[in-house]
Amino acid sequence: MLQINDVHAGYGNLKILRGVNMQVPTGGIVTLLGGNGTGKSTLLKAVSGLIPLMEGEVLFDGVAISKMKPHERMRLGLVQVTQAKEAYPAMTVEENLVLGAYTRRDRARTLADLERVFEFFPVLRERRKQLSGTLSGGEVQMLVIGRGLMAKPKMLMLDEPSAALAPKVVLEIFANINRIAKTGVTILVVEQNVRMALILAQYGYIIRDGVIMMEGEAKKLISDPAVKESFLGGSVANTAKALRN
């Protein structure tokens, strides 16, 4: 479904991604793992079109999308779920969800999808008239995922859905992601929570310093000592760097 070939990207003169290759097959759940500052978010932005590519190409459903504007990629069914803090706090829950369906013209189906989102996340139905700024962290995460679903995606890309949430809430959210995948939506989860992500996904990539350093079946990766080490190593290295500054 999604094919990323030798992608280089960054901000201004600063190159962060240095030749990333990835594939997300139709109907599967793939996870991209990495610590802070390894290039995860940059890759997401490059795929969704918020930053231009320096080199390489991105194919979605066999179509080259590298030159498309973000809203054009989104209309193809490639939908990025933003981090939870990027809900619109001054809008109500319902307005946020309606905004997710902005590109759609089929009003009746949109209303049906709204019901579907409320079935996935009943708490959103209770809160529909509330400003999203007043929701709890877990509720906002549900809101942004629900907002992504409203766009009727072929593929959802989630940016750290477990960030800053309690383990119990993370579990609930990941269960829901799994249910969404079962409805036929292809999923790419970008995560730092290695264990949870590898339990959820079928296949995993590990990114470090802007390149994919390891990939494989999730079942194999989860028990691979090198994964733990390299991942922790990355984290430790970054923490040490942060401390030095």
Place this chain on the structure above:
Amino acid sequence: MRILNKIYAGVVATGIGLTAAAAFADDIRVGITMRMVSENGQAYGQMMMDEIKGINEAGGIHGKMIKATLMNDECKSDKGVANANKMVFQEKVHLLIGSSCSSVTLPIVDVTAKAGVPQLVPHSTNSKITQKGSEWIFRVPVSGRYYGGVNAKYVGENIGTKIAYICAADAASVGDCANMEKQMKARFGVEPAYRADVQEKEVDFRSHMQKIKSMNVDGILVAALAETMARALVQSYEAGIGEGVRRIGSSSASNAPVPKIAGDAAKGVFFTAAYAAADQRPIAKLFNEMVKSRYGIHAPDHDFSQAYDLVRIMEIALKNTNFTGSLADDRTAIRDAIANVKGYQGLASGPISFCAAATPQCRDGNRTAVLIGYTKGGENFETEVLARVTMEEDFGLE
């Protein structure tokens, strides 16, 4: 019109060059400095040159030609003084004419007094011009000291004494307001019923109008530059102040933008001036037609009539001068000839007379102002003459 002005400016510049090079000792040299910044300014400058040309073509002054030099001072004192110095000392003119703005004329009075050159003032109204004690100064327009009196006299006797004042902060309007207030107090012993000092370019008079409306005044004096005045007039009607309350304009009310912008609100507004285009005398009708056909100006204001009268007075005086060939003697002779002009009847609303003493009584020759009312506003406005008032010679002097 703008293209015409450019061509004309070129002609004038050439004229200046020729004058300096080809001046015959026998010519009568006249220097003119005026404000020629607007379309009107260009037109009355051109009119003076055309009239002088007419005198020359009719045989000149006892066979002598008048060589006139016209310079633009743009209403700036430094330029006016520089122009005057150049003409008095380099071109050695017999007579200096200038200027339009009082702020320019005032310093030139000192130049001509020192050099001993007669000076005819075409437009300036500031009363101090003739109070400097110069023997060489003669004023053709009506002095400011008379205007305030005329307005106050007419208002107090015909409209009432309960007057609201709206006074904008520009120099002319501040003076007009102060004069009116002083004269109303002197003649009728009244203070303004309401007084608002507003900004020079104020746009919103509504709260003042509301206050004035509740006071039942006899009239409203609006002293402001043309566009500001027009806005105030419009808003006075919007506020619901009826036609029964007369609107009195300051000196800027004669400017064409007032009826144009105010439209219907200009109707009934009256003001004081030296000349009315609505004047029914044959000479005035002829003059209006001449200005319209030659310069395309609809309804000439007193800046035109005064420029015209000045040339005629100059012609009379020069014809009564015995030229000896000595520049200093000829200048003195011209001065004395102007002082001897008595009862000149031209476009001015009353006779113009000068006398020999270096006093304002003698040198403010024109003491008759005319009260003009708008009978129709808009682009093709119409006016009527409400009254002519001649003031006593020493009116308004301290």
Place this chain on the structure above:
Amino acid sequence: MSFDYSSLLAFIIFGVTIGVVYGIVALGISLIYSGLDIVHFAHGEMYMFGAFFGLVLAHNVGVPYPIALIGAMVLTALLGMAVERVFYRRLTRAGGGYTVAGMGMIICGFGMSVALVNVAYFIWGAEAEPFRANLDYIPRLSFPGDIEVPESYVLTAIISVALMAALHYFLRHTKTGLAVRAVAHNKDIAYLMGINVPLMISLIFGLACALAAAAGVLIGPMQSVQVEMGYLMLMKAFAAAVVGGFGSLPGAILGGVMVGVFENLGAAYISPSHKDIYAFLLLILVLMFKPSGLLGVEAKVKA
């Protein structure tokens, strides 16, 4: 002399009627700021062009005043969108709408202001033009204390409030309005929602300019129309936007009304000769005690 409460009331009423006009211009400035991160210094000229468009439609074309109002709004919106598309967008990140050079944008706004004044001067000349509107069918309002509010002021206030209400409805209750708000808050997320962000930016600019044009057509009959009229309105509307809180739409309206009332009271009870400074006195007072403005939101964090 006892205190005259009815004239106090009159000053407040007139302050409000002019204040709502400042408010709709300020609303446009706020809208552009929140949508494009541009402090639009040429907005006074949009007001001026709106007034001239209305004047041309009413006098030269001869349409009725309400049609002239709508026509002027449409034409000015198109002018504003063209200016934004051709000039301002080059200074913002390719289609993304971020201001890359804040100072450059400000200078550009001033430059545009001067350029537009000169274009208007070339077309219409420097002299003020009267704007005659037949408003006899609007009733006068009477207030206690023998205060009558003339029809044109009533009309001005009604139309201004109606425009604010329409804008509110558009932003709160339509899908496109929702998208505009999304773009105003965060352009990246708006992109991810599939919103055509550059189109929304054009729309925001057009709306803001249409509001300014409405103010011009409303004020025209009262104050006549002149190429230099925009400067003073910009200053007042700018003060209103800052007083209310820059970027806040309800704040813009509140600020406009406050500026209108404050300057009328200042002119009445302190001195009318320097009426234009009261708006800035108010501005300084508000900024001293509440730097973000009365209804101001905290400074937005930009990516």
